[in-house]
Amino acid sequence: MTGLQPNTVWWIVVLVALAAGLVARRPSLGTIVRGVFGWAAIAFVIVLIVAHRHEIGGVFTNLAGQLGISSQQVSGETVRIRMSPDGHFWARVSLNGVSRTMLVDSGATITAISEATATAAGITTNSSFPIMIDTANGTVMARRGKIEALALGPLRTRDLSVVVSENFGDLDVLGMNFLSRLGSWRVEGKTLILEPDSTVTAETNFT
Structure with missing residues (x-):
């Protein structure tokens, strides 16, 4: 398969938009670093939730039973x-x-x-x-x-x-x-x- 996948194109557009916003605002290096680490942390949490979605669903079911709902x-x-x-x-x-x-x-x-x-x-x-x-x-x-x-x-x-x-x-x-x-x-x-x-x-x- 040749060419870029739709998801790849979407991510490129997002990254370009973020870069353009940063350039326009001219933030300090510290602000950029904090922003990068913040987004990386959010992405990490999302990946964990997706990877363990079945186990999380089971936990919620157990809690619901204990709470009488x-x-x-x-x-x-x-x-x-x-x-x-x-x-x-x-x-x-x-x-x-x-x-x-x-x-x-x-x-x-x-x-x-x-x-x-x-x-x-x-x-x-x-x-x-x-x-x-x-x-x-x-x-x-x-x-x-x-x-x-x-x-x-x-x-x-x-x-x-x-x-x-x-x-x-x-x-x-x-x-x-x-x-x-x-x-x-x-x-x-x-x-x-x-x-x-x-x-x-x-x-x-x-x-």
Whole structure:
């Protein structure tokens, strides 16, 4: 591909405009240095927020639950989860009795959890056969495991396959292998609605 990309051109225009403004104002060297460091600090904070947006979303969800303004509501056997400010759906889930806030991601084929979560929940993995999986941050090595008991409000299932990797950081994801066990799931407005399979008993739910 040849030529400048639109984003590159935009940044050049911004830099030229800033330079022209500085020349017109004739600021001191100290003012210029402080300005450069100030903008660099702002850019650094923005990069950190973008890089850790999933973890930040999980933190906000936890805080909301503690303050009694939870985005996760239960009505009978139906669970409703409001979209968080980061544009994602975060669910409070129990894995083998261990509580975690997990990102619900229909784009993920399989449920994925961090090393810390696997250890806390007592999930053993098959270390003999690592696999390579594609993530938003590139291809990572992971190991297969299984959650004996998972509960999302009244929705419960057993023996759910997962992948575990230290490369996931603090992020835990509920993937399609979980959603496919439900009777139905859909998004209405900014609310994710999860319903059990009505053909199974309340005791086993959608196992």
